[in-house]
Amino acid sequence: MTMVLMGIAIAVLLVIRVPVAFAILGPCLWYMWANDQSIGFSLRQVTNGIDSWPLLAVPLFILVGVVANRAGIADRLFDFALAAIGRVRGSLGYVNVGVSLGFSWMSGSALADAAGLGSVEVPAMKRKGYPERFSIGITGASTVIGPIMPPSIPAIVYAAVGSVSIAALFAAAVVPAFLMAAALAVSVFIWARKQRDLERVEFGWRQLARTAGRATLPMVTPVIILGGILGGYFTPTEAAGVGAVYILVLGLGYRSIKVRDLPGIFRDTALTTASIMLILGASSLLGWILAREQVPRLVAEQVLEFTDSKVMFLIMVLLLLLLVGAVIEPTSALVISVPILLPVAVQFGVDPVHFGIIVILNLMLGLLTPPIGGVLYVLSSVTGATVTDVFRGVAPFLIPLLAVLLLVTFLPGIVTWFPGLLGL
């Protein structure tokens, strides 16, 4: 009963616009005091939730993404992709997906990608005669590759909340991220077949070589980050640090970032980090309370009474998370749902890494759906289109992304194959 009241209290506070971190913290403090826990223990639990070596990767990967966005890396990838496949019909659609894929190796945030890539790709597509709705739609849909492909901020958060290996999650996300890109490319192909008068770009080896040269050094970033982690040279946190320095040096070398920009870059990264960390700290206290009250066990019993089928359980999780993802921002949704759902999933025999990819992919789709889809609002702000128009553009691409979600959910081999190959 206490837990039900706590759940209601958190929900009410969230709805009346209490910030997520405090909406979780308030009822938790009330519980702790009502249950005679020593005063001071709660705040210590909150700080312990932040005081974590793996979580140090979060600010450093955010830094990589902020710098990559400001350093004009997207422009370089865009020019290269266009030079490579500009002749193909609907090429800018594929270029859009390709740039998101390339950029996703450096950035773990869909919102940052939507702002950075949206301002480059949508105007470029419109100039070449692509309909605005299609241009915005494919740009928005392809940005959700960013938080799936490593380095992924949601993956680090999931790993911290669920005590799962970050390296294994990173490796597990690679194939699903490529699948998302492939599914979106197929959508572009289907759309482009009927578009006979789209402008194309002439192919030239010289142009290809020149743009490839400009894109080479930025594409070393994922080699350092992922190669470092999966090759066992660095921990994810160390790889994030080295990656951040590399991309900073690159930005300064390209003169797209100046030394006087650094304080702003550091401030913005620190602010984003703080807002995530406070939620994680509060959720750590919530996780402690849920474990103390044995909520995951009780939930598992309830679910098992309803069904003992793994497939049914996964269908229920998919529907629940699609609903949760539509109304709650992904990090908050992760920290609230994972402590309850992950132990139940394990009881049903679902691999925690596989479950992590299901949860992250599922919640990321919420970024593309009203009422709080963050990507819709960012793209609306960047392009000047209304949020409704942005959603109309994005909506057709939800179908291929949902198809990938179903594949990833019910064919676990897609997720577990690559980490298994690496022995993670």
Place this chain on the structure above:
Amino acid sequence: MSEGVAAVADKVLVHSPPETERRGPFGRIMRGIEITEAVLGSLLLAVILVLVLIQVVLRFTPTAGWVWTGELAKFAMVWLAFILSGYLMGRDEHVTLDLIDHFLPERALRVMISVAQVITALICIAAFYEGYHLVSNQVNIRSPAAEIPMAIIYTVPMIGMGLTAVRCVVNAVTWRKP
């Protein structure tokens, strides 16, 4: 084109809305606190980056590790989060769900925001009280590697919660529809 990207990123993402005009002695104090928080938060991020890099260098050198670097980096992140909590609250940049904002008339929205800010202030005061107890009880305990008194470590969260509570009260009184 890259300048365009930077400008848009600035506008949309990077938490740098136009500075709010703050007049009078109280306004100047609040502005001073805000600047201090932003500077300290940025410096702590730089400290985290440097300490993590030291850790990387140490991993590839045969010298005995400086175990305190990792510990200090973690504390820096705790401090960063709590120091910037007030800044985020003052600018309404904490992660918040705007579920019913669009459906409410301005007056009802104003009442709801004020109630939410008062509740948040109470939560922060409770957390401040927790922090006060923690600081008082941990005077003689030091961190394992860097041997920093834990009372110092917990002072920052305590102050951070206090400053966040102040921001909530200011917001409750001065909130206007953006």
